[in-house]
Amino acid sequence: MAHIGNGKAEPASSLVDVSKGRYSIDGVEDGDAADDIYSRVNPARPGFTKHDQKDMYRMGKIQELKRNYRPLSALSFAIVLTAVWEFLLVSNTQGLVDGGLAGVFWSYIWTFIGFGFVELSLAEMASMAPISGGQYHWVSEFAPPKYQKFMSYITGWMSTLSWQAGNASGSFLTGTMVQALLVVNYPDYVWENWHGTLLVFAMVLLLYIVNVWGAQVWPRIQNGLLILHVLGFLAVIICLWVLAPHQSAKSVFTEFTNAGGWPTMGLSLMVGQITAIYSLLGSDATAHMAEEVRDAGRYVPMSLFWSYVGNGLMAIIFLATFLFSIKDLEEALADPTEFPFLYVFKTAMPNSGVNALTIIVLILIIAANISFNASTARQTFAFARDKGLPFSHWIGHVDAKREIPQNAIVLTCMVTVLLSLINIGSSTAFNAIISLQTAALMSTYTVSVSCVLYRRFAHPELIPTARWSLGKFGIPINVVGLCYCIFCFFWSFWPNERHVNPQNFNWSVVLFMGVFFISLLMYIIRGRKVYRGPVTDIRAPRLD
Template identity: 25%
Template sequence: MSVDVPAKNGLDDGEHLRVLGYDNSFNRSMSLWANFALGFTYLSPLVGVYSLFAVAMTVGGPPSIFWLFIVGGGQLLVALVFGEVVSQYPIAGGIYPWTRRLWGKRYAWMAAWVYVWAMLVTITAVAEFGSGFLASLFDAPLTKDVTLWLSILFLVVAFAFNFSGTKMLARVARIGLAAELVGVIAVGLYLLIFQRQQQFSIFFDSMGVEGDGSYGAAFLGAALAGLFLFYGFEACGDVAEEVKDPARRIPKAMIMTILVGGVSALFAFAGYVMAAPDLQAIVDGTDADPIPAILESTLGTVGAKIFLVIAVTAFLSCVLSLQAAASRLLFSFARDGMLPGHRWLAHVSPRTAVPVNALIVASTIPLLLCVLIYVGSDALLTQITAFAVIGIYVAFQAVVLAALRQRIKGWKPAGPFSLGVAGYVVNVLALLYGIFAIVLLATPGTSGVFLDDWIVLIGLGIVMISGLLYLLIARPDQKSNAPEGDAIAVAEQLRAHAG
C-alpha cells in the first residue's frame, strides 16, 4: 500500500506529484537504503573494475587508478545537479521527464532515445560479462553457446525478480549491495593488507606503457577505466515514484552511490595491482584476463569459488537494476504518449504495481542483442558496449545543459535538496567535465581499422539519426499534452504550496 510522506517543503509525496501533473501509479515501498542499493548495484564497481582492469593496465599502467578520482569527482558534480532536478521533479523515468520539464518535448525525446538504447546495450553487456563468472563457477567451457544460454539465464532470472514487484526488487538489490561490498571492499582490503606484492610507489610508475611516446597520451587513453564505472547513480531517480519521500532521499542516494562506489572501486583496483604476482605481464598485455589468476593465487581454490558466487550475485543484481531503470524510463516515455504502443507500454499491473509491458521490452531487446552477438563477430560485444558508454554520457549532459539553461533564465530549484548559490557554479563545472568526458570517449582510435577506430561515433550516429528521423516523421511531440519547459513555473508553485 502506498503511503504519502510529508516532505520538507510542506507537501506530501502524492501532493507533490499532483502539482507535477500526475497521480500515484506505484507503491512507495522503497526506502533510502533500498534506493541506494539499486543505484549502487547498477554502478557495480565489481563489474566495472573486473571488466576494464586489464585494459586500463595495458594502456595506462598502474597510474590509471587516478582516473577513479578524476571521473568520480566529475560525476559527483553531475549527481549534485541531478539531485536538485529530481528534488523538484521526483517523477519516474529520470532522464526523460527531467529534460522534458527543463527544456521541451523534442529535446527530451532525443536525450531519452539515446539513453534508453545505451541502457539496453548495457544490460546486454553485463549479462554477457556475467556469463563468464557463472561458467567459471561450474567449470563450464566458455564457448559461444554457453555464453549465449547463460546470458539469457541472467536476463530471465532478473526479469522474474523484477516482475514480482518493487519489494522484491529492493530486496534483491540489497543482497546485491552486500555482495558488492564483500566482493570489492573486503577482498580489496585483504589483498592490500595481506597479499601485497608491490610497493605503493608502483602507482606512480608507468612501467613503460608509453613506449617511445608521451605518457600523457597513454594516460588519456586509459580514461575508460573510470568513465565506464561511474554511472548508475541516475537509476535512483528512475524509480522516484516508488520511493518514500523521494525529493529528499533520492539526492542522498545518488551522492552515496558515487562516494561508496568510488571507494569500493579504489580498494578493488588497488588490491588487484598490489597483489598481482606478475604485474609486468598484465601491463605488457600477455595476461589478458589477470583477475582470476590473482584471486586463485591469493584466496586459494575455495576462496576463488566463494568470490565467484559473490560476483555472480553482483552481476545478477546489476542486470536487475538495469532492467528496472530501463522499464521505468520506457513507462515514463509511454505515459506521456511519446512512443508507439504507448497505452500498452504505460500499463501498470494492479497486482504488483510494476510496468510489466515496459519491463518485457526492457528484457526482450537485450535478449535479442545477445542472439545478435552470438551470430556476429567476437568483437561485436566490445563494439556495441563502446556505444553504451558515450550514449550514457551524452544523455547525462543533456540534463546538465538543460538545467544550466533554466538557471540562466532565472530558475531557482524548489525541491528540499538545493545547493543554493553554489548551484550555478556546480552546474557549469559539471557541464565542462561532461564535455571533456565525451571528447575523450569520442576520439577515434589509432589501430588503423576503420570500424574499430570509429565504432563509438558510428553507433552514436546511428541511434541519434534514427531517433531524429522518427521525431520528424512520426511527430510524437505533437501527440503529447504533458507539461514541458516549466521549471520556473513549477518552482513558483511549489514555493506557493509550501508557504
C-alpha cells in the same frame, strides 16, 4: 494555477482528466489546497507522503506505482546497483592497456572528482522533479521553450537506448565471467560465443522472474545485499593483502604504461580513463525509481549522492589493493580468461579460493543487473507514458495488481535477448552496441545540466523548489559538471589502440550517430505529432 506548457503561463481548465494522468483545476492557488484536491483524485497509498503528492500533482502525473522503497532500501538500491568496486575489478582491461597501474589509479581519482559535480547536478534535479523519466523530463522542464519539445524527445531516445544497451552489457558480463570460471577450472574448455549467449538467456530469465514476480520483496532484500556488498569488498581486499604478491608503491603510483601505441602518454591516459568512467556510470539509477521511493524529493537525491560518495571511497581502497597485487601486468593482460582479476586471484590462492571470491563478485553483479533492469524498465515506461515511443500505450501500461510497469520489463528483457543474438555472429558487433552506453548516457547528462543551467540564468523563478538544493553553489557546480560531461563524451569514442582494425575499432561513434539520426527520423515521422513533452503537464504559479 497555470500550466507552463511551452514556457508560457496559460489558464488551467476546469477539467479533471485522470485517464491521461493530468489534472487542471481552476481556483487552486495554495499548495495545501492542491494537495487536498490531488488526494481526492488519487488517494494516498502506503508510503505515499504529502510531499510525494505535491510533486506528482505539480508534474501532472498519477501515482500508479507502489512506493516500496524506504530511505535505507533506496540507498542500498543505489549502492548495490552502481557496484563501483565490483565493476572496477572485472572491467579494467582498457585502463591497464592505456595507462598501466598508475594510469588506472590516477584516472579513477580525477574521474571520481570530476563526475562528482555531475552527480551533484543530477541529484538536485532529482529533487526538483522526482520522476521516473529523469533526463528527458528535466530537459523538457528546463530547456528554452522554443526547443524543449525537440530536445526532450531526442534526449528521451538517447536515454532509453543507453539504458537498454547498459542492461545488455551487464547480462553479457555475467555470462563471460561464468565462461572465464570454466576456463580456470577446465583448461580444455573451448570458449564459444553461443555459450555466452545462452548464459545471457539464463540471466534474462532471472531478471524477469525477480522484477515481475519478486517485485514486492526485492526492496526488502536490498539491505541484505548492501551488507554482502561490504562483506565481499572486505573478503577481496583482505585476501589480496594477505595472500597476493605485491608491487612496490613506486610501480603503482608512478609507473605508466602505453601499450596501446599512442604518440604520448597523456593521450594514452585520456583513452584509458574509460575504465574509471564506466565504473561510475549509472549513478543516476535511483532517479528512475523515484515514483517507487517514499518521500522521493528528499531521499532520491540523498541516495544518489551518498551512494556515490560511499562507493567511490570504497573503490579507491579496493583499486589500490588490486593494483598492488598485480604481479606482472603483461601476464595479467594475456591471461586466457581475458579477465586480469582472475590472473590476480590465481597468483594469490588455489582454484577453490578463486572460485569462492569470483562467485561472491558474480552474485553482487547479478544483483546489480536485477536493479539495473528495473531502473531501465522504469525509464522506458516513463518515456512511453509521455508518448515518446512506438506502441506507447502497451509499453506504458501498469499492471494494476502488481503495480509495476510489467510490459516495460518484458520489453527490456526482450531487447537484451535480441542484442545477445548478435554475439553469436560477431562479438565485435555486440560489443559495439553495448559500448554505446557511455556516449549516449553522457550526451543526456550534457543536455540535462545545460538546460538547468540555462534556466538558472534565464528564468530562475521557474525553477521548482528542491528539498535537496545546491543553493548558491548551483551555478558553479553545474558549469564544472557540464564541462566534465563534454570532456567524457569526447573521449568515449576513442579506440583502445592507436592502430585500429575492425576488431578493436570503437564503433560507438557510428552507432551513436546512427541512433541520433534514427531519433531525428522518428521525431519527424511521429514525435512532432504525438509527443508534447512532460512540461505541458507541469503546474506552476502564474508569472504575474
